Amino acid sequence: IILKLILILGEIMMKVQEMIKQYLEDVYVTKTHATYNFYYCHLMYVKNYLDTVSIYNSDEITMKVIKDYIIHEHKNSVSNATINKRILAIKQIYKFFNIDNEILRLKKLREERVTFNALSRYELNLLKNYILTDKLSLKNRCVMSVLIDTGVRVNELLNIKINNININSKTIYLEVTKTKEHRIVPFTDFTASLLKDYIKLVGLKNGILFNLTASGLASLFAKIKKELGFNDFHPHMLRHTLASNLHSKGLPIVMIQKIMGHHNLSTTERYIHFDLDDLVNSYNSIMNLSI
Numbered sequence: 001i002i003l004k005l006i007l008i009l010g011e012i013m014m015k016v017q018e019m020i021k022q023y024l025e026d027v028y029v030t031k032t033h034a035t036y037n038f039y040y041c042h043l044m045y046v047k048n049y050l051d052t053v054s055i056y057n058s059d060e061i062t063m064k065v066i067k068d069y070i071i072h073e074h075k076n077s078v079s080n081a082t083i084n085k086r087i088l089a090i091k092q093i094y095k096f097f098n099i100d101n102e103i104l105r106l107k108k109l110r111e112e113r114v115t116f117n118a119l120s121r122y123e124l125n126l127l128k129n130y131i132l133t134d135k136l137s138l139k140n141r142c143v144m145s146v147l148i149d150t151g152v153r154v155n156e157l158l159n160i161k162i163n164n165i166n167i168n169s170k171t172i173y174l175e176v177t178k179t180k181e182h183r184i185v186p187f188t189d190f191t192a193s194l195l196k197d198y199i200k201l202v203g204l205k206n207g208i209l210f211n212l213t214a215s216g217l218a219s220l221f222a223k224i225k226k227e228l229g230f231n232d233f234h235p236h237m238l239r240h241t242l243a244s245n246l247h248s249k250g251l252p253i254v255m256i257q258k259i260m261g262h263h264n265l266s267t268t269e270r271y272i273h274f275d276l277d278d279l280v281n282s283y284n285s286i287m288n289l290s291i
Contacts, residue, residue: 143220
């Protein structure tokens with residue numbers, strides 16, 4: 001009984017630094033690189049704070065310590081959304097080691113509802129016309145067209161295999177997704193034509209579709225941003241742009257949710273933006289009706 005008690009106490013009173021180290025090692029092996037970076041970044045912020053207040057053991061992290069941490073972050077103008085992510089990271093560690101702690105019952109801070117940038121209709125047309133030129137290689141034209149049509153995430157794009165592509169049905173079967181759930185996304189006739197030519201050019205029947213890295217993709221977007229004069233341009237914007245376009249053209253939001261691969265409908269709603277010209281035209285069509 002005494003030995004068992006010692007073992008239990010040993011689990012409860014682990015060093016925070018060692019807990020973080022072991023947890024990150026597990027995330028590195030079992031999760032995506034992006035997930036690892038997420039937890040590493042946020043946990044380092046928390047660890048640095050704990051070091052400054054001389055908190056080194058897991059049993060020393062109490063509700064008061066976390067609330068003091070929240071006050072500290074607020075003084076540094078850190079948003080509630082970011083604080084929630086950092087507290088989530090700490091909670092995940094306790095869950096990983098199966099250690100009960102009162103902070104696991106701490107409720108999330110209220111977050112401001114945030115929407116993200118999407119391309120305007122004018123910007124999207126600029127981009128589509130740019131893809132029609134010979135300023136991009138066939139591979140990069142395919143990459144941009146797939147992102148425009150499907151709204152897939154970067155990691156999902158980089159893990160598409162050639163045999164995931166069905167030219168006849170104009171669909172892509174996504175095996176690697178953020179939610180770990182496979183899904184199918186459609187694409188247009190134009191993208192089908194590009195993909196058919198590209199797959200014929202590379203001469204492969206299986207393997208990864210695009211020999212591309214995340215940094216390589218970022219460089220491609222930086223190039224296009226500069227050439228088209230966009231104020232902002234990154235892959236995730238095309239997810240928001242697709243969701244907004246599908247919504248404006250009448251596709252039910254539940255179907256948009258399936259294409260986006262969102263668990264929650266509320267997340268899909270945050271992805272929907274209204275083009276200013278569409279908003280003004282719709283307003284005028286209603287308000288200028290003869291009575």
